[in-house]
Amino acid sequence: MFQKILIANRGEIACRVIRTARRIGIATVAVYSDVDVGALHVEMADEAVRVGPASAQESYLSIERILSAAERTGAEAIHPGYGFLSENADFAAAVEAAGMVFIGPQASSIRAMGLKDAAKALMDQSGVPIVPGYHGEEQNDEFLADQATLIGYPVLIKARAGGGGKGMRRVDSEEDFREALAAARREAKAAFGDDAVLIERCLVRPRHIEVQIFGDRLGNVVHIFERDCSLQRRHQKVIEEAPAPGMTPEMRRAMGDAAVRAARAISYRGAGTVEFIADVSNGLRPDRFYFMEMNTRLQVEHAVTEAITGVDLVEWQLRVAAGEPLPKNQSELEIYGWAFEARIYAEDAAKGFLPATGTIRHLDFPDVTARIDSGIRPGDTVSAHYDPLIAKMIVHGPNRNVALSRLTRALQSSHVVGVTTNLEFLARLSAHEEVVAGHPDTGLIDRDLQLLTAVEPPADTVVALAAVLSMGALAPSSEGDPWLTLGHWQLWSEMQRIVALTYEGGHSTLRVAAKGFDFFAVHDGRRVIPVKIVSRQDDGCRAEVDGRQVQVKASAAAHHLVVSVDHRTHLFHLGNPLDFSAADVADGNRLIAPMPGFVKIVRTSSGAKVSKGDALIVMEAMKMELTLVAARDGTVEAVEVSEGQQVDEGAVLLTLRVEEM
Structure with missing residues (x-):
């Protein structure tokens, strides 16, 4: 086994690898850019090396700088994580040429699966079913448009290089094809340096099911069952689960065997994922699934497979890379219960999932039944330089219903303050009737996007509570000052203040009157709402609003207030009560x-x-x-x-x- 490895990645990915390496006694080296100098993965590693400025091209994607850091620290092997250089065949070859071990597949395997058109041709030759479409070398725009017409709309334009939904467009009509092709080419060129595409039939209501495979240096290959990744937006996975709902033993065997054939076709070693698209118009059937692509790395969603099998996939990666055989054979692998993973991003779901930036002021995942994989702490900044993933939430249960209920509850009870997140969207999605019924498909989010992302204005009771909190009601009372301990009481009359709040969906001007210590009457122009601060905590309070006690998470800044209550988070802007012109126009x-x-x-x-x-x-x-x-x-x-x-x-x-x- 290795004594020291370098992790050529950052954030949650690097933290995940470090945890396993630490558990089995391997020293770790982190790398960091200028903006990551104080990041969690840097703090967790035994040592760390700066590899460049904020730009990923000049730091985490610089093969020369990563190799130099490994050589300087005496690392015996390099783990690429997922993303960045993890599927770069030149990097894998360079690591081996430098006398170190690449903790992943050999460069030839990465190259074989790196271009989707060549990969599909190889899979077709190996007896793995592929989606009907055009996967050839001719890239003339008119020719591709003709191919799309022959295949029949709707079609998918897909970048032949890379993955993650980059360079992918669904096209429903001939009139839209050329504009979609141009956009797909631009995105593919920017992401992968290759603007070549392939055209495939778009299955109308498909499911995305992938199979985890593992191979060793001795030629052994196993599949570690499947994951359903159908809940997607912009071809990016949102919530994953394992096993796949509705999966029959016959279907699992057929899909698992196909995945193993795919791995054997390229003499694969290490962790990989074979992704299939399944036509479920007549249910899951062994003759209705097709190869999409193979990811020659560990996947972001690998944790759900770990949860249902008890296997640490990172440990398997390390052992296989060190020359050991697979720890288990196919007959020894079993499924225990059900697991879900939700990806918590800094993004605004109501604004087209626009990525968000900002400093995390508060981060709270209170559900102890959930596993949280994160590289973010309070005080860290989500910047525009890297992927805006905040955390992955993984839950496990004895069956699907219990696991899904745990996921919904964990999402609802979590709070992130300082940056807009998709937490509320994820909670709604996990409770969607089709998800609960076990019928996810890749078009579900788009079909119900308005329902899942609708912005509801805060209830009048929440606005009243925000008005009280905006006056500094969360500040701890002073035990030594007799004047301050009187709270908001004042001589001759009750204290009153006008508070102006702007929020998603409207604005309000309220009159807040102090009725006693920590007890207020809020008049919103229609009625009076009583608000009482029952107790204070570091990150909020327990409040009684209109006769009902609620738990409140809150964070205040100079001109805004974030309030989380009843599983929803609201942003209030504090303004001049005499001037709402900016909010109105x-x-x-x-x-x-x-x-x-x-x-x-x-x-x-x-x-x-x-x-x-x-x-x-x-x-x-x-x-x-x-x-x-x-x-x-x-x-x-x-x-x-x-x-x-x-x-x-x-x-x-x-x-x-x-x-x-």
């Missing part, structure tokens, strides 16, 4: 950058006439392409940016002149 005359990123395409120019909904500027941020559109009809007065320009959140991209009627 939408700024449709300027196009604003919704987050830090760079301008990829400018689709308009000064003096151009535009209509509401017209695409004006394409930005790229956090590996995602965002198309920004006109909020109203008008004439472009000025374009304030140019293609390739880096911009900050809130930057004015262009101004629009609205013609007077």
Whole structure:
């Protein structure tokens, strides 16, 4: 076994590998960029080496700098984690050439599966079923459009390199094909340096089921059962579960055997995942699943497989890389219960899952039955440089119903303050009737997107509570000062204050009157709502609002207040009660950058006439392409940016002149 390994990754991924390495007695080396100097994975490792500035291209993706760090620290092997260089065949080869062990498959296996078109051809030859489509070398736009027509709409355009949904577009009609093709090519080129695509039939209501496989240096290969990853948005997995609901022994055997054949076809070793798409129009059937791609690395969702099997997949990776045989054969592997994983991201689900940035002021995952894999702590910043994953929440239960109920409860009781998250979206999704019934599919989120992401204004009782908290009611009382211990009492009359709050869906001006120590009457213009602070905690309080006690998590800053109550989190902006003009008037005359990123395409120019909904500027941020559109009809007065320009959140991209009627 190795004495020391370097982990060529960051965040949750690196922390996960470090935990297993520490448990089995292996020393670890972390690498970090300038913005990660104080990160959790750096603190957890036995030693750490700086590899460059914030840009991933100059740090975590620099093969030369990663190898130099490993050589300087005497690491015997390099674990790539998942993402970054984990599926880079040149990196795997360079590690081996430098006399170290790559904790993953050999470079030839990565290359064999790195291009989807070649991989599908190889799988077809090996007897693994593939989706009907075009997987050839010809990349002329007109030719691809003709192929799409022959295949029949809807089709999927897919980048032949990489994964994770990058460079993928569903197209429903011939009229939309060329624009979707151009967008897919741009995204693929940016993500993988290769804009070649393939075209496949789009199954109307499919399920995404993947099989965990493992091979060793002795030629042994096993499958460690399946995971259902059908709950996706923008082809990115959101909630995964294992085993797959509705899976029959016959179907599991057929899919497992196909996955093992795929691994044997490339002499695979280490952890890998064979991803299939299943046509479930007539239920799960052994003759209705197709190979999509093979991920030649550990997957983000590997924890659900660990939960149902008791296998530590990272430990298996380390042992196999060190030359040991697989710890178990196929007959020794069993399934115990059910597991779910939810990916908690810094993103705004109500705004098209727009990635969010900010500093985490409070982080609370109180459900002790959930496993939390995270590389984030309070005080850490979610930046625009890397993936905005905050944590993975994994729950296990004796059956699917219990495990899913535990997931919903754990999501509802979790709180993140300082950055917008998808926690509420995940909680709604886990309670969706089709998910509860065990009928997930890849189109479910898109079909019910409005229901799952709808923003509901806070209840009047929550607004009243926020008004009281905005006055500093959470501040601890002073035991030594007789004047301060009187609370909000004042001579001759009760203290009153006008509080103005702006929130998603509206704004309110309230009158708060102190009736006694920690007891308030809040008048919202319609009725009086009594609010009492029952007890205080470090991160909030217990409050009685309108005769009902609730647990409250809260965090206040100079001009805003975050309140989490009844499994929902609300952001309140504190303003001047005499002036709500800024809240009332939408700024449709300027196009604003919704987050830090760079301008990829400018689709308009000064003096151009535009209509509401017209695409004006394409930005790229956090590996995602965002198309920004006109909020109203008008004439472009000025374009304030140019293609390739880096911009900050809130930057004015262009101004629009609205013609007077």
